Amino acid sequence: MKLPSENPVRVIECLKSLGLTKYEALVYIALLKVVTATASEIHEISGVPRASVYTVIDQIIDKGLVSVSQSAPKRFAAISPEDAITRLMGRIEKDAQYARDSLSSVYRERMNPGLGTGELIWNIYGIENIKKRFTDLISGAKREIRIIAHPQFLTTDIQQKLTSRANQINIEIISPHWVGGIPKKLSVFIIDPPEIPKEFDKVKDMMAGGVCIIDGRYVLVILGLGEEDAVALFSESEGFVRFFVRYYALIFDWAKKTGMKEAAGN
Numbered sequence: 001m002k003l004p005s006e007n008p009v010r011v012i013e014c015l016k017s018l019g020l021t022k023y024e025a026l027v028y029i030a031l032l033k034v035v036t037a038t039a040s041e042i043h044e045i046s047g048v049p050r051a052s053v054y055t056v057i058d059q060i061i062d063k064g065l066v067s068v069s070q071s072a073p074k075r076f077a078a079i080s081p082e083d084a085i086t087r088l089m090g091r092i093e094k095d096a097q098y099a100r101d102s103l104s105s106v107y108r109e110r111m112n113p114g115l116g117t118g119e120l121i122w123n124i125y126g127i128e129n130i131k132k133r134f135t136d137l138i139s140g141a142k143r144e145i146r147i148i149a150h151p152q153f154l155t156t157d158i159q160q161k162l163t164s165r166a167n168q169i170n171i172e173i174i175s176p177h178w179v180g181g182i183p184k185k186l187s188v189f190i191i192d193p194p195e196i197p198k199e200f201d202k203v204k205d206m207m208a209g210g211v212c213i214i215d216g217r218y219v220l221v222i223l224g225l226g227e228e229d230a231v232a233l234f235s236e237s238e239g240f241v242r243f244f245v246r247y248y249a250l251i252f253d254w255a256k257k258t259g260m261k262e263a264a265g266n
Contacts, residue, residue: 065079172189174255
């Protein structure tokens with residue numbers, strides 16, 4: 001059988017990547033060459049062993065790529081490539097979503113009590129990787145989130161993620177500024193940032209960042225907000241967490257004494 005392609009092996013490999021076996025790909029391609037065909041004719045056109053043809057046909061019928069007549073003998077016809085690829089992609093997307101949901105559940109189990117990582121402190125490099133870990137932590141929070149953050153870190157997507165959890169857990173945020181309206185369920189406290197000497201202007205971005213405490217058990221410390229120079233430390237070690245819980249309390253108390261005010265939610 002000759003495929004209508006300069007690289008027939010490539011066509012079959014592409015179909016395999018979409019979930020077909022080699023024999024399924026060969027049978028489907030063979031049926032595209034004719035209006036209809038019997039199992040015997042499919043064997044002759046495709047080169048698939050006669051003993052395997054019916055099994056393969058049943059498999060691609062189950063995948064919605066072939067229709068079957070009620071005549072005797074039965075005749076089979078392939079659906080169009082456009083519809084076939086759409087159906088195969090739909091199966092892949094459905095399986096991918098199921099795998100994503102299942103694996104995310106397994107991943108979040110790491111956040112449960114009793115599954116700690118001892119005294120390990122993890123380094124995370126790059127602002128996008130840091131934001132990804134941060135949003136994962138937000139999703140896995142069970143009781144509360146406490147944040148001290150530079151306004152540049154509280155981007156629209158992160159604000160939306162925090163807002164989506166605000167009806168389920170307590171969220172407290174300390175920042176010099178908040179862009180846009182504040183949902184009622186969020187507790188946002190605005191503080192005046194400390195003055196930084198002019199000679200340190202060049203390192204302001206490097207000094208920007210924040211601290212995120214999840215359920216009093218996990219801490220993400222962020223330093224810098226540049227695309228490449230941002231770095232964060234993540235840990236659930238008892239000493240590390242205790243230090244930053246106390247740090248947060250000190251900042252909160254200091255801010256109250258210096259005029260921190262809670263921004264009203266909408």
